[in-house]
Amino acid sequence: MKTTFKVVAGLALSAIAAVSQAQIKPSVIYDMGGKFDRSFNQASYSGAEAFRKETGIKYTDFEITNEGQREQVMLRFAQRGFSPIVVAGFQQAPIVEKVAKQFPKTHFVLIDAVVDLPNVRSVVFKEQEGSFLVGALAAMKTEHDAVGFIGGMDIPLIRKFGCGYEQGAKYISKDINVLQNMTGTTPSAWNDPTKGGELARAQFDKGVDIIYAAAGGTGVGVYQAAVDAGKLAIGVDSNQNYLHPGKMLTSMVKRVDVAVKSAFEDEMKGKFTPGLQVVGLKENGVDWALDEFNRPLLSEEDIAKVQDIRAKIVAGDIKVHNWEDTKSCEY
Amino acid sequence: MSPILAESPRWVRIGLVPALQLALALVISSLVVLIIGEDPVQAFAIMIRGATNLEFGGFHSTLYYTTNFIFTGLAVALAFHAGLFNIGGEGQAYVAGLGIAIVCLLFDSTLSVWLMAPLVILASAAFGAIWGVIPGYLQAKRGSHIVVTTIMFNFIAMALMSYALVVHISPLGGNSTDSRYWNSDAVFPKWNEMMPDAPFSLLNPTLILALVCCWLVWLLVWRTRLGYAIRTVGSNPHAATYAGINASRTIIITMAISGALAGMMAVNEVYGAQGRLILNFTSGFGFMGIAVALMGRNHPFGVVLASLLFGALYQGGTELQFEISSINPQMVLVIQGLVVFFTGALDRLVRGPVEGAFLRYQLAKAKKAEAADAAVAGGN
Incomplete structure (x- = not known):
């Protein structure tokens, strides 16, 4: 038994x-x-x-x-x-x-x-690689030689985004003016669309015509300000091109x-x-977003050029500096 | 003839009324739980079990949260006695964390816990006091309203702490916004490290400090000259001045002590529970202190009871979220919010009618006795 x-x-x-x-x-x-x-x-x-x-x-x-x-x-x-x-x-x-x-x-x-x-x-x-790409694209499309970056909370991770973006923009045109602002120093900076909009308007007043927002929910305010001012914005993390078709230049997607x-x-x-x-770009962990919503904004040459830079980063011909390695954006 | 009480009996004021308020909050919460399609009885059973369980450390975690609430609740309660509405507990605790971090970063490899603990407690109290005394000074000498200044100081604290953490304290590299762990020989051991059989929790000896602070606050408010001054200023600053009490000095001292009390919350978090400085470690405990003080009727013993309740709500809420997947943090927040709403904001909704009924009942009883007395007198 x-x-x-x-x-x-x-x-x-x-x-x-x-x-x-x-x-x-x-x-x-x-x-x-x-x-x-x-x-x-x-x-x-x-x-x-x-x-x-x-x-x-x-x-x-x-x-x-x-x-x-x-x-x-x-x-x-x-x-x-x-x-x-x-x-x-x-x-x-x-x-x-x-x-x-x-x-x-x-x-x-x-x-x-x-x-x-x-x-x-x-x-x-490697957020810096994706940011480099969208920075380069922004520098290609700007008419005033000035592009903007709006970060969420001021932490190393976000400075890494901003630094990659700056490098990309300067890769295209050495003397380009890259304005950078952080929304705040507290976690509420991730979700402050009003302040995001204010910062965006301030940057537009200084001649910027394309802004990349790496700021979570704050970005929504940045994009809206860009739409209102007839300028362009770049989304982050997810593909946000669909939010404002024709007003979003692209998005830096992070495939979490x-x-x-x-x-x-x-x-x-x-x-x-x-x-x-x-x-990074090589492993498709980060990328730039190209879809039916932003294609009308881009010429074949633009696309080819971005893809070319992308290939160069993947091949290692372009080295993108990581802010975190030195805690500064000197490269 | 029995005296006619101006107030309803004590057990009604501090026992029956809060209990009714709690019951009302639970009834409304049940409706919310019903709306999202869950069984409220089951949900509350999970919450209660989650907050009192000894096997997986539910009760221990409740006590850990309670420790935080006692400090921030006491800070608000003490300021209330001086007629000050200190809503800067969040910032005071946050900055106190910096004080602890400085002490720990400097000495944690050389000093033992016996020397570190008093240093850390002093540092947290001092930093919290500084963050409380500045708004206190501005209120007393410049007439800047304490509500405005303390809430502004919360923002300054956040900016300061983010700067300190990101630029100076967090180790190079990585996305970390935390400090390193303090040397484990220099920090408070957790309960489960002292008791081999105890389940994991963040409970640590800071709870004892919190209870001692409760007793000290009670002593201060009701057994010292300063306490008398604080209460007098709270009732009427002009009358206090007339009576020879230096009102502005009292306000400044009260805010220093209040800030120190809020600051010691950081001992529980930064020194005890987490063993390192974390960005935004206060997580709203400073603000919840207001609700704790309201519910505890600004009495240290009431603050302990209210802290236990809120600790249980936090821990039970975590457990609820864990067990029932359709209940998200927002739902838990609604339940906690309803409790705050009925015990704090809507205090008079229950208190008025209940206390009124008791007063009327006593009045009627007294009248009856009087009539009986008169009848007896008339009979003679």
């Missing part, structure tokens, strides 16, 4: 194990700002959603609202056997480092920051969604690899 029970129990357990092997338990932890921020977090969300629609495998997610939650939530996810745990946002890195050490068998995917552990995959983007989706897929196929993934 006892042995039968053992056999049955064993069978049941192995069945459960088999099921759990096929069915992974992926999860996403968004950073503050929430999953519908139309920007970074939302890109993670849409990657996870795309995976769910394709495979039918459900995922669990959590939106962080205060610092105290980070460690607690990550631990709970790990304790409940979720893997991979995709963690979006550089501010979560120190916590990933702590928790990943305690759960060596759980896979973590950290986006936008680096943690060097055998069970963590870190995905960082692809990073999330491929992390889930790798886990499903049992091919999860830890380590650092630095994705």
